[in-house]
Amino acid sequence: xxxxxxxxxxxxxxxxxxxxxxxxxxxxxxxRPYHVILRGRHMNHKHIAAAAIALSLVAAACGSSSSGSSxxxxxxxxxxxxxxxxxxxxxxxxxxxxxxxxxxxxxDKPIKDLVDAYKxxxxxxxxxxxxxxxxxxxxxxxxxxxxxxxxxxxxxxxxGLMASLAKKGQLKELPADVAKHTKEDFIAGWDTYSxxxxxxxxxxxxxxxxSLVWYSPKAFADKGYKVPTSIEEMKSxxxxxxxxxxxxxxxGAESGVATGWILTDWMEDFMLRINGExxxxxxxxxxxxFNDPKVKAVADAVAAYVKNPKYLGGDAMVKAIATTKxxxxxxxxxxxxxxxxxxxxxxxxxxxxxxxxxxxxxIWFFYLPSPANGPKYMLGAGDVIAAGTDKPEAFDxxxxxxxxxxxxTILNSRKELxxxxxxxxxxxxxxxxxxxxELLLGAQVFRFDGSDMMPGAVGAGTFWKEATxxxxxxxxxxxxxxxxxxxxxA
Numbered sequence: 001x002x003x004x005x006x007x008x009x010x011x012x013x014x015x016x017x018x019x020x021x022x023x024x025x026x027x028x029x030x031x032r033p034y035h036v037i038l039r040g041r042h043m044n045h046k047h048i049a050a051a052a053i054a055l056s057l058v059a060a061a062c063g064s065s066s067s068g069s070s071x072x073x074x075x076x077x078x079x080x081x082x083x084x085x086x087x088x089x090x091x092x093x094x095x096x097x098x099x100x101x102x103x104x105x106x107x108d109k110p111i112k113d114l115v116d117a118y119k120x121x122x123x124x125x126x127x128x129x130x131x132x133x134x135x136x137x138x139x140x141x142x143x144x145x146x147x148x149x150x151x152x153x154x155x156x157x158x159x160g161l162m163a164s165l166a167k168k169g170q171l172k173e174l175p176a177d178v179a180k181h182t183k184e185d186f187i188a189g190w191d192t193y194s195x196x197x198x199x200x201x202x203x204x205x206x207x208x209x210x211s212l213v214w215y216s217p218k219a220f221a222d223k224g225y226k227v228p229t230s231i232e233e234m235k236s237x238x239x240x241x242x243x244x245x246x247x248x249x250x251x252g253a254e255s256g257v258a259t260g261w262i263l264t265d266w267m268e269d270f271m272l273r274i275n276g277e278x279x280x281x282x283x284x285x286x287x288x289x290f291n292d293p294k295v296k297a298v299a300d301a302v303a304a305y306v307k308n309p310k311y312l313g314g315d316a317m318v319k320a321i322a323t324t325k326x327x328x329x330x331x332x333x334x335x336x337x338x339x340x341x342x343x344x345x346x347x348x349x350x351x352x353x354x355x356x357x358x359x360x361x362x363i364w365f366f367y368l369p370s371p372a373n374g375p376k377y378m379l380g381a382g383d384v385i386a387a388g389t390d391k392p393e394a395f396d397x398x399x400x401x402x403x404x405x406x407x408x409t410i411l412n413s414r415k416e417l418x419x420x421x422x423x424x425x426x427x428x429x430x431x432x433x434x435x436x437x438e439l440l441l442g443a444q445v446f447r448f449d450g451s452d453m454m455p456g457a458v459g460a461g462t463f464w465k466e467a468t469x470x471x472x473x474x475x476x477x478x479x480x481x482x483x484x485x486x487x488x489x490a
Contacts, residue, residue: 100132100137253329
């Protein structure tokens with residue numbers, strides 16, 4: 001096995017993708033582009049062969065009479081979540097298994113953090129939480145469900161996969177009170193990713209944001225450039241940089257067998273900004289064809305950036321997009337060779353060790369702006385957890401997983417974003433995570449990564465492939481027509 005080399009910084013686990021778990025080749029970590037959250041992609045040429053790793057939290061005895069409903073503790077006489085989960089040691093001796101693509105691996109955040117966050121639930125109910133992580137998530141979950149060996153709780157990095165399994169009757173509908181929380185407690189739009197045929201099967205768990213542009217505050221200040229507040233201003237700024245003799249943008253789209261996903265993110269962000277969320281949903285669900293004029297307008301707008309030699313420093317740099325590793329895509333900013341790089345929140349971990357990431361530092365970010373006077377659109381991804389069994393203890397684990405208590409703990413211990421709309425930003429300890437959280441909570445319209453919602457043959461197949469061929473010289477019509485032709489027939 002080829003041993004992956006280490007990065008000097010840790011790469012966030014939240015990098016997800018539709019049916020496309022992968023191990024990032026420099027770290028050996030599993031990236032998934034909703035779960036990767038990173039926007040993860042499959043790189044089987046240098047992946048770590050890992051068996052499922054199980055970590056368990058041994059329940060503490062519940063003999064204390066003090067209640068910990070607000071502090072995270074619990075007892076036989078208390079409760080959690082305002083009384084929704086009773087603390088009577090009712091699950092003593094029982095285990096709940098969580099099956100997930102998130103696993104322990106070299107340079108990864110320890111799964112122990114995720115499991116330890118269930119300690120209040122364990123103390124309260126006596127339940128033992130067992131985490132099973134795998135780098136073959138989709139294959140294994142399909143096999144287990146088809147074979148009648150369902151995990152109690154399933155951590156899905158892609159709602160599209162969850163929906164397909166729910167339609168097969170292989171997942172359990174969530175109880176009415178849990179479904180109510182899914183609808184009411186999370187950023188608008190998240191409940192739709194958990195709903196299948198009018199029934200709610202998933203609880204939002206973790207999130208990432210993609211509508212970001214990384215830049216150098218010092219370089220902007222030296223040139224007198226201001227952060228754009230609208231998509232129109234961003235275009236004008238790009239033209240100004242060209243006029244000043246600079247290179248506005250740098251892009252890298254090489255990602256092994258997943259090469260091209262960066263370009264699909266550009267398409268998704270601009271689809272929202274040009275056509276709005278209604279057309280975005282129609283596009284993702286194939287209610288309009290992939291070669292519809294509305295989609296062509298988006299491709300043309302994106303081409304003005306990613307196929308523009310003036311914006312990228314020459315024709316050679318445009319063609320180099322397909323061979324420039326996405327991890328390296330933004331690094332020229334540090335050398336003054338470009339000014340901006342559109343990439344998700346996970347990219348914060350890819351800047352070299354010692355890089356100052358701060359509003360007045362070497363690197364910071366701004367929101368990829370919406371049109372002037374338009375809603376604040378946010379593209380992102382994340383995890384949704386569902387029930388493979390209808391055990392009461394499994395439903396209580398899902399209840400607690402979606403709670404403010406649990407998600408706030410994870411936010412601080414693992415720096416993973418929460419899609420809950422009631423997160424107390426003042427209690428987020430890491431400045432960068434706090435800034436991401438403020439941006440996520442400030443979004444007026446959130447939409448999930450489109451390619452993760454499309455059929456796997458399209459979203460993780462022809463969309464990536466054809467976008468790559470397009471950026472290095474292919475025609476827009478061929479790009480769109482070829483993807484449309486690949487869409488599975490009903």
